[in-house]
Structure formats: structure tokens, C-alpha cells
Amino acid sequence: MDISYILNEYGEDRDDYFRAIAPPIIQTSNFAFNKVDDLRKGFEDEYSTWLYSRGLNPTVEILRKKLAALDGAEDCLVFNSGAAAIFASVLANVKSGDHIVSVKGVYSWAKKMFEEILPRFNVTHTYIDGTDVQNFAAATLPNTTVYYLESPNSWSFELQDLKAVAQLAKQHKIITICDNSYCTPLYQRPIEYGIDLSLQSATKYIGGHSDVVAGVLSGSRKMIERIFNSEYMNIGSGIQPFNAWLLIRGLRTLPARLSRITQTTNEVIAYLQQQPLVEKVIFPFDEAFPQYALAKQQMQGACGLLTFIVKASTVEETELFCESLKHILMAVSWGGHESLIIPGSAAVKRDAFSAANANHRMMRLYVGLEEADYIINDLQRGFAALQG
Numbered sequence: 232m233d234i235s236y237i238l239n240e241y242g243e244d245r246d247d248y249f250r251a252i253a254p255p256i257i258q259t260s261n262f263a264f265n266k267v268d269d270l271r272k273g274f275e276d277e278y279s280t281w282l283y284s285r286g287l288n289p290t291v292e293i294l295r296k297k298l299a300a301l302d303g304a305e306d307c308l309v310f311n312s313g314a315a316a317i318f319a320s321v322l323a324n325v326k327s328g329d330h331i332v333s334v335k336g337v338y339s340w341a342k343k344m345f346e347e348i349l350p351r352f353n354v355t356h357t358y359i360d361g362t363d364v365q366n367f368a369a370a371t372l373p374n375t376t377v378y379y380l381e382s383p384n385s386w387s388f389e390l391q392d393l394k395a396v397a398q399l400a401k402q403h404k405i406i407t408i409c410d411n412s413y414c415t416p417l418y419q420r421p422i423e424y425g426i427d428l429s430l431q432s433a434t435k436y437i438g439g440h441s442d443v444v445a446g447v448l449s450g451s452r453k454m455i456e457r458i459f460n461s462e463y464m465n466i467g468s469g470i471q472p473f474n475a476w477l478l479i480r481g482l483r484t485l486p487a488r489l490s491r492i493t494q495t496t497n498e499v500i501a502y503l504q505q506q507p508l509v510e511k512v513i514f515p516f517d518e519a520f521p522q523y524a525l526a527k528q529q530m531q532g533a534c535g536l537l538t539f540i541v542k543a544s545t546v547e548e549t550e551l552f553c554e555s556l557k558h559i560l561m562a563v564s565w566g567g568h569e570s571l572i573i574p575g576s577a578a579v580k581r582d583a584f585s586a587a588n589a590n591h592r593m594m595r596l597y598v599g600l601e602e603a604d605y606i607i608n609d610l611q612r613g614f615a616a617l618q619g
């Protein structure tokens with residue numbers, strides 16, 4: 232299916248709603264029946280019945296069709312956050328006594344789930360360096376049921392060889408889950424490499440305007456139906472119709488936004504690489520990136536998020552850099568219209584700062600939709616402040 236067809240037409244039946252270009256927001260909690268037997272069928276199979284909007288909703292349905300098609304998946308579920316998608320995907324594939332192999336440095340709330348929630352139910356985990364597939368094999372135990380991946384991650388951008396990990400997992404009947412938030416399905420489709428479940432925070436590029444929190448989980452119809460009938464309905468964190476509508480709207484411009492951000496990111500990186508106060512730029516599509524060859528092989532693009540190490544000698548200097556910026560906002564998240572920055576020093580106590588630790592001097596930058604010069608001039612303001 233053409234991406235343009237998926238984003239502009241697929242899943243939409245305009246004859247159902249006055250030929251309106253934009254789909255309606257079916258803001259209803261429940262649906263009425265004429266026949267008892269139809270209601271009975273709804274009770275038996277909520278996965279295919281308009282019954283109650285915690286389950287299916289027509290606006291959400293349009294979004295599900297588009298997102299599953301983008302992922303090259305049979306089906307998907309859309310949650311009220313990426314964190315809910317993560318939680319449901321893992322919960323659906325473990326029971327007491329099971330073990331998870333996860334790459335290290337995963338999204339903070341995935342870590343919380345592994346470290347604080349799942350151990351209460353006797354589900355254990357091992358973190359590995361996922362850059363080498365051998366590490367998955369070495370950490371696999373007889374009770375391992377899930378490999379949890381995030382490729383690239385959103386700070387240091389380490390990758391996993393998705394095809395190789397999926398192959399290994401299949402040999403051991405292990406379910407693979409990959410957080411694909413960095414790439415979106417436009418730049419990487421884990422399911423095509425044999426990954427069982429691909430998820431993303433739709434809060435980032437899919438929404439694209441910093442006004443919705445949502446998450447997507449894609450996989451086989453069998454797996455998605457099973458998750459719908461248990462975790463999805465039970466957690467009750469399905470996306471609401473208005474937010475689904477905002478994501479449909481976000482999807483219309485996703486390719487245009489990504490290609491613009493890709494171009495601007497390259498300009499910003501070229502600037503950073505010649506800036507004397509930058510020690511290093513970390514970005515998967517940079518030739519110096521240790522996994523550059525793998526990135527080029529399994530990703531169709533890379534943009535927006537990058538990290539640079541600034542030559543600061545004190546915590547105050549890292550703070551001065553960020554606080555001198557006039558346009559680039561200091562905030563979590565990314566994928567919206569606005570450029571953002573987070574200093575690594577914000578993740579450590581002030582008196583624990585060590586200039587010898589490059590992580591304390593790193594700046595995680597998100598390049599938004601502004602003009603490249605506008606962003607670069609702002610960064611220059613930060614560097615000028617450091618030069619005093």
C-alpha cells in the first residue's frame with residue numbers, strides 16, 4: 232500500500248459521513264442495539280462489535296487501520312499513552328516464574344515495570360548490551376519468554392540487529408517486542424524483520440504537535456485480539472475519540488514533517504560538528520556512529536533527536552548553556568513542532584556532577600520544525616555564553 236493512500240484515504244469511508252474530508256469524532260461511550268441477538272453477539276465478541284468505547288470506537292478504528300498498515304502489521308491497538316502500550320505488550324506475554332531479556336537503557340517507565348512491578352509477580356529480567364546479538368543468546372534462560380528491544384534508544388541511540396534477534400527468538404519460541412518510537416514506521420518497520428510486536432509512543436511524531444499523549448502496539452491479528460480481550464480491556468487505557476482524531480490529523484503531515492526535520496537535523500549536526508565547544512555528536516546516521524552500517528541497513532531514515540557532548544567543566548556551565556537559549560525549550564518529550572533540549576546534568580544531583588563523565592556533559596537535542604538558522608543561532612547563543 233502506498234503511504235500516501237494509507238494517510239489520506241485508507242480506513243476512511245466518507246460515504247458514511249456526508250463525504251466530509253475530515254472524519255467525525257464519534258464521541259460516545261456506548262452503542263445501541265435493535266435486536267437482543269446482536270447484543271448477545273457483542274457480549275460474545277467485543278473485538279468485532281460496536282458495544283462500548285473502552286473497546287471499539289469508529290474514530291479510533293480509522294486510526295487503527297492506518298497505523299497497522301504503516302507498521303506492515305495485521306492489526307494494532309492504540310492506547311492512551313506509550314507507557315500503556317509497553318505495559319500491555321509485556322504483561323500479555325509473561326506469567327509468574329517467567330524471565331525477560333531486555334536491552335539496557337530502555338525507556339524509564341519500561342525500566343520501572345521491569346524493576347518494581349513485575350518482580351512482585353515473580354517475573355525477573357536481565358539487562359544486556361543489545362548491540363551484540365550473542366548477548367541475547369547468552370542471557371536466555373529456559374524460562375525466558377520475552378526479548379524487549381528499543382532500537383534506537385532515545386539518548387545514546389544504540390541499535391539491535393532486529394532481524395538477527397527475531398531469528399534467535401523464534402528458535403526459542405520467545406516473543407520479541409520493539410520500542411520503535413525513534414523511527415516511526417516511516418523510518419523502520421520492525422515487523423518486517425520478524426519482530427512480533429512493534430510499539431511506539433504516538434505522543435512523539437504521530438501526534439507531532441505536543442498536544443496528545445498516546446501509544447501504538449502492532450502485531451499479528453491473533454496476538455492483538457488476545458491483548459484486546461485481556462490487557463487492553465482490563466487496563467482500560469484505550470485512546471479517546473478526540474485524541475484519535477488528533478492523531479489522524481497528525482498522520483496527514485507525518486512524511487512532510489519527518490523529511491523537513493531530517494533536512495534541518497543534518498544542518499544542525501553540520502554546525503555542531505564544527506563548533507569548538509562540542510566534543511562529540513551522537514547520531515545514528517552519522518558516519519562516526521559505531522553502528523552506522525547497521526543503522527543504514529535497517530532504518531530508512533533518522534532525524535530529530537541527537538546528543539552532543541559539550542566541553543563544560545562545571546555543572547554551572549551545563550546549566551548556563553541551557554538557560555541561555557531563547558527559543559529551544561527545556562522540556563521532556565520530542566516529536567512536536569518545537570525544538571527541545573535536556574542536559575544530562577539534570578539527571579544527576581548537582582554535587583554528583585563530574586566533568587570526567589561525558590554523560591553529565593551531554594545535551595539531548597530535539598530538532599523541531601523551525602528554520603535551521605533559527606535553531607543554530609539559538610545554539611550559538613548557548614556556546615557564546617560558555618565563552619563568557
Ligand SMILES: *Cc1c(COP(=O)(O)O)cnc(C)c1O
Nearest residue numbers: 312313314338385412432434445
Ligand atoms: C516517550 C516515550 C515512551 C512513552 O510514551 P508516552 O506516550 O510518554 O507514554 C516510550 N518509549 C520511548 C522511547 C519514548 O520516547
